[in-house]
Amino acid sequence: MIGKVITGKSFGGCVRYVVQKPEAAVLDADGIRTDAITAMVADFNLQRRLNPDLEKAVGHIALSWSIHDREKLNAQVMVDRAKEYLEKMQIRNTQYLIVLHRDREHPHLHIVYNRVNYEGKTISDRFQHRRNARVCRELTLKHGYYLAPGKGQVNRQRLKGADKAKYVLHDTIKQALHHAKSWQELESMLHGKDITIDYKHKRGTDQVQGVSFCQGELSFKGSSIDRSLSYGAISRQLEQNQQQALLLSPTSKPHKGIAQAGFSAPVISTSRDLARHDNTGILESLLAPATGQATDSANMNDYHFKKKKRKKKRRIHL
Incomplete structure (x- = not known):
């Protein structure tokens, strides 16, 4: 009804x-x-x-x-x-x-x-x-x-004016969301359909609170077109698309443990191997990155190192 x-x-x-x-x-x-x-x-x-x-x-x-x-x-x-x-x-x-x-x-x-x-x-x-x-x-x-389970059941041919424009936007945005992996990609795809995106920011900040879609003189909030087209819902969909693309990428290989984060397992040298080097060689051996190991400092941000707290010895006062 x-x-x-x-x-x-x-x-x-x-x-x-x-x-x-x-x-x-x-x-x-x-x-x-x-x-x-x-x-x-x-x-x-x-x-x-x-x-x-x-x-x-x-x-x-x-x-x-x-x-x-x-x-x-x-x-x-x-x-x-x-x-x-x-x-x-x-x-x-x-x-x-x-x-x-x-x-x-x-x-x-x-x-x-x-x-x-x-x-x-x-x-x-x-x-x-x-x-x-x-x-x-x-x-x-x-x-x-x-x-009705969704907008897919609506008879588009009966729609007129703003209602028709809203459903055209719904169908176009939904189609683009099947492929886009970021807001930039989504903007580019919609731009080809003469649709622009307007972001609403929290007053005095760069934090995005909402999104509207504009075509010609008409503009609709994403959530008014459909709940699945609110800023939060679209962001989650784009993130899922990106993760799915990474999983399906032919260059991606499953890793376990530390290697999963982009690091190779450390090379452990025996005492016999170390004996062959002088002090300088030993230092270079210890500091040298492992084969295939990423040296970019950005990778280090993926880890959160915690300092070990030393247990303070209790002094006994006589």
Whole structure:
């Protein structure tokens, strides 16, 4: 179950769109007459006058279910779900119209409501999109409706505008993430698709806190496109790709113990061997790196040496 929330200015345009669809059926209404479209619009506008300063008084919500939920739904059940949805969305004490549409394969209905309630107060739309996502998920889990496993199930051909752009970004970034092993590589791959990355830093520092993806005039936070595209999630994916690439590299060989960190086992000389050298030779022999041993000081940073603490002898005072 998913919901799409819209606010507008014209009750006339919204009501006509909802009611005049082929095979549309009015399922329920409160505070308005349903015998004619003109009467519906007039009733909505009459209550709107209680709060003339509210420019966008039209509330419009489309509630949709998966085609897998057809057997669980009928007209009365859909009305009950719509009312439950409105209550959880804190849309109450106001006019509403619930209309069933049959122009798509999946079951769906439209709700038109007045953002000016019966007392003339405004029904807030603050954080409405976030609340809509939470409420739809709650009702889906509560009533056992089909829960799509991910964005792969979305019909891209039906999307328009910003929604379409968001899914294009999702698919493009996901494809690039299969191959990129660093943020630089990811930027380069996306640049070829006219997508740029904008990093959000913690104020006054170079610490990255978030990431946004921009294409043309549109920009979306990674986490708003998909949770798997937040800065932290992408960083983990890039690190996994890098580790996997190292494991699959033909030049990499499994090592054990000290050799795993890039060091060869030390060469141990016997006393017979040492006897053949003078003091200088002995010193050079001890200080010389083993064959194949990396001499770069950067390798030494892989180790953390700890000083052995000497046990202090306790003095006995006589």
